[in-house]
Every structure is written in C-alpha cells, then in structure tokens.
Amino acid sequence: MRYEDLADLPCSITRPLVVLGDRWTLLLLKASFAGVRRFNAFQSALGISRSRLQDRLGRLVEHGILERRTAHDGDHVEYRLTAKGHALYPILMAIRDWGDTYMAPDGPPAHYRHRDCTGEAHVQLTCDACGGTVTARDVAPEPGPGLQAHLGRPETAAEQQRQ
Amino acid sequence: MRYEDLADLPCSITRPLVVLGDRWTLLLLKASFAGVRRFNAFQSALGISRSRLQDRLGRLVEHGILERRTAHDGDHVEYRLTAKGHALYPILMAIRDWGDTYMAPDGPPAHYRHRDCTGEAHVQLTCDACGGTVTARDVAPEPGPGLQAHLGRPETAAEQQRQ
DNA sequence: CGGGCTGGTCTCTTTTTGGAACCGCGGAGT
DNA sequence: ACTCCGCGGTTCCAAAAAGAGACCAGCCCG
Numbered sequence: 001m002r003y004e005d006l007a008d009l010p011c012s013i014t015r016p017l018v019v020l021g022d023r024w025t026l027l028l029l030k031a032s033f034a035g036v037r038r039f040n041a042f043q044s045a046l047g048i049s050r051s052r053l054q055d056r057l058g059r060l061v062e063h064g065i066l067e068r069r070t071a072h073d074g075d076h077v078e079y080r081l082t083a084k085g086h087a088l089y090p091i092l093m094a095i096r097d098w099g100d101t102y103m104a105p106d107g108p109p110a111h112y113r114h115r116d117c118t119g120e121a122h123v124q125l126t127c128d129a130c131g132g133t134v135t136a137r138d139v140a141p142e143p144g145p146g147l148q149a150h151l152g153r154p155e156t157a158a159e160q161q162r163q
Numbered sequence: 164m165r166y167e168d169l170a171d172l173p174c175s176i177t178r179p180l181v182v183l184g185d186r187w188t189l190l191l192l193k194a195s196f197a198g199v200r201r202f203n204a205f206q207s208a209l210g211i212s213r214s215r216l217q218d219r220l221g222r223l224v225e226h227g228i229l230e231r232r233t234a235h236d237g238d239h240v241e242y243r244l245t246a247k248g249h250a251l252y253p254i255l256m257a258i259r260d261w262g263d264t265y266m267a268p269d270g271p272p273a274h275y276r277h278r279d280c281t282g283e284a285h286v287q288l289t290c291d292a293c294g295g296t297v298t299a300r301d302v303a304p305e306p307g308p309g310l311q312a313h314l315g316r317p318e319t320a321a322e323q324q325r326q
Numbered sequence: 327c328g329g330g331c332t333g334g335t336c337t338c339t340t341t342t343t344g345g346a347a348c349c350g351c352g353g354a355g356t
Numbered sequence: 357a358c359t360c361c362g363c364g365g366t367t368c369c370a371a372a373a374a375g376a377g378a379c380c381a382g383c384c385c386g
Binding site: 002003006010011012013014015016017020021022023024025026027030033034047084086087088089090091092093094095096097098099100101102103104105106107108109110111112113114115117118119120121122123124125126127128129130132134135136138139140141142143144145146147148149150 | 165166169173174175176177178179180183184185186188189190193196197210247249250251252253254255256257258259260261262263264265266267268269270271272273274275276277278280281282283284285286287288289290291292293295297298299301302303304305306307308309310311312313
C-alpha cells in the first residue's frame with residue numbers, strides 16, 4: 001500500500017505511471033492498438049499468465065481505458081479501447097521512436113506509415129504558442145492549478161518533501 | 164527468464180518496455196529530468212528502497228541511459244542523463260499530456276512552459292511527409308528492415324506465432 | 327453424448343520487492 | 357586522536373507480485 005500512494009501526488013507523470021508502469025500494461029495496450037481484443041488472443045500474443053492478464057485487463061477496464069463487452073455476433077468477450085485508451089497512442093509512439101533510434105541496430109522492425117501517404121508518423125514535442133520544436137532543456141515547469149488544489153487539502157502535509 | 168526474452172522480439176515498442184516498463188524506472192527518469200542526480204536524492208524524492216534504487220540505476224547505466232560519475236568538485240557520485248537518456252523526454256511528455264487530460268480533475272499540477280515564450284510544450288503525432296496531425300486510426304504498420312534481419316536469424320523459429 | 331472452444335478461477339512455486347540494519351569511506355568538529 | 361555524520365552501497369529477511377498449470381462452467385458442433 002505504499003507504492004499506490006504515489007497516485008495521490010500532484011504530478012501528471014507519476015499518476016499515469018501508477019496505472020501504466022508495470023511489466024505488462026503497456027504491452028497489453030500495444031496489442032490492443034494492433035487489433036487484439038480477446039482474452040485468449042492477448043494471452044498467446046504476449047505470453048502473459050492468465051491470472052496476470054485477468055488482473056491487468058480488469059484494472060484497465062476500471063480506469064476506463066478498455067471497455068469489456070460481449071461481442072454483437074455471438075457470445076465471446078471483447079476488450080476494446082475507449083477514447084481515453086485511444087489517447088494513449090502518442091505514448092506508445094514516443095516509445096517506438098526511441099526504440100527505433102536506440103534499440104533497433106538493423107533498422108526499424110516496422111514502419112508506422114501514414115495511410116494513403118508516403119510519410120511515417122513520429123512524435124514531436126512542440127510549443128503550442130510559437131510552434132517550434134522543443135527539447136527538455138527548453139522546458140521550465142511552473143506550478144499549475146492542480147497543485148494549488150492539492151495543497152489546499154488537509155492530508156497533504158505529510159508528503160510535502162517528496163515531489 | 165521468460166519476460167526478459169521479450170527484448171528479442173522485433174518490435175520497437177516491446178524492446179524499450181523491457182528496460183523501462185516497471186514500477187520505478189520511468190519515475191527515476193522523471194526525477195533525473197527534474198535535476199535529481201544523487202543517490203540519496205533519488206531515494207528521498209521517490210520513496211524507493213535503497214536496494215531497488217541501486218539495481219535500477221545500475222540497469223540504466225548499463226543501457227547507457229544514465230552516466231555514473233564522480234562529481235568534479237569533490238567525492239560524491241552523480242547520475243546524469245546521457246544523450247540517449249535525454250531522448251526519452253518525449254515519452255514522459257506524452258505521459259504527462261495524457262495525465263493532464265485524464266487524471267488531473269483540478270487542472271494540471273504543473274505547466275511545462277517553453278522558456279522565454281508564453282506557450283507550453285505538448286507532444287504531437289505528425290506525418291513526416293505531409294506534416295499533418297495523425298491519430299492511431301491513420302497509421303498502418305508495415306514490415307521494415309529490422310524485421311527481415313530478425314527473420315534471417317536461426318533462433319527465430321520458435322517464437323513466430325507471437326508478435 | 328463427447329469434444330473443443332471460450333473466459334475465468336484456484337493453488338502452488340518462484341521471483342521481485344520493501345524495509346531496515348549494517349559497512350567503509352571521507353570530512354568536520356572538538 | 358576520537359567521535360560523529362552524511363555519502364554511496366550491500367546484505368538479509370519478510371512480504372508482495374508474478375508465473376505455471378490444473379481446473380471449471382457455459383456454449384456450440386458433430
């Protein structure tokens with residue numbers, strides 16, 4: 001019950017990581033984006049154990065990232081990405097870009113091509129005002145509204161020194 | 164010894180995840196980008212146990228993501244991001260964008276502002292040919308050179324059915 | 327009726343984590 | 357010289373998480 005408490009910290013990197021940051025969750029989502037929807041398909045695609053898979057799918061459904069439904073045509077179960085889940089795609093693509101650059105000595109195993117176009121999809125960190133490309137050094141974090149709201153709450157005192 | 168084998172698969176999402184996909188690694192990197200460099204500072208910032216921290220820092224150094232060095236001014240040790248480590252920033256920013264949207268009911272805890280500019284940094288998935296913004300539905304994976312190279316190797320046979 | 331498929335559960339073993347004590351080193355104070 | 361402290365680091369043990377595989381009920385098909 002210690003690690004899960006990180007989800008209370010006022011940080012938009014930490015909070016998602018408590019949900020997504022384990023061995024399997026992002027791999028499951030990768031499979032989802034690749035069209036995998038059924039329990040057994042996830043299991044054989046990834047080699048995850050059935051109990052673990054059950055647990056992780058359940059978590060993702062709880063968080064509204066996947067939706068569990070009985071397929072229209074018959075009786076089997078489907079796990080499908082919700083809009084919230086769909087919004088995770090840039091994370092996977094950011095990972096892929098890095099993987100292509102640093103962990104693919106023989107070149108990219110796959111091109112993620114823009115449909116009906118010659119180009120490929122890549123993530124970019126851009127400034128929403130000037131439109132320029134931005135690197136880590138160009139970014140300065142500043143307190144935002146979610147931090148004030150957090151500090152206003154009583155139970156916050158004990159955890160001040162962490163960030 | 165099963166999970167680590169995923170790193171052999173020809174997939175630029177899977178391979179980085181074997182390194183980055185656990186409870187602590189991305190949180191460690193987040194701290195690194197925030198300027199944390201010393202062993203004890205990581206430990207008190209995150210609440211990770213010392214043995215785990217030691218292990219994770221060592222892994223990141225092995226993978227060339229962090230660099231371990233004795234500080235110029237004296238005797239203490241520093242862990243600093245390498246260029247390879249720096250390149251992970253878009254991943255953290257993609258996570259943050261999602262966190263700001265879906266896990267920050269009171270608004271973003273922090274604004275990641277473009278230095279000397281009024282704007283904020285955000286990740287975008289764009290096509291490198293037409294320049295347009297791209298979503299998951301607009302992307303079609305196609306085999307790339309890294310896949311052919313992988314299939315050319317002998318030990319590949321047993322794992323064909325996974326992806 | 328039997329077999330195979332489905333998603334799902336249970337139990338046992340192994341692996342990974344967390345927590346806390348301990349260590350050697352170098353520096354500062356006294 | 358002696359102690360005290362902070363530093364990175366290690367070791368040990370208990371607790372939590374993960375892996376492997378058997379098992380189950382429901383359903384459809386033959």
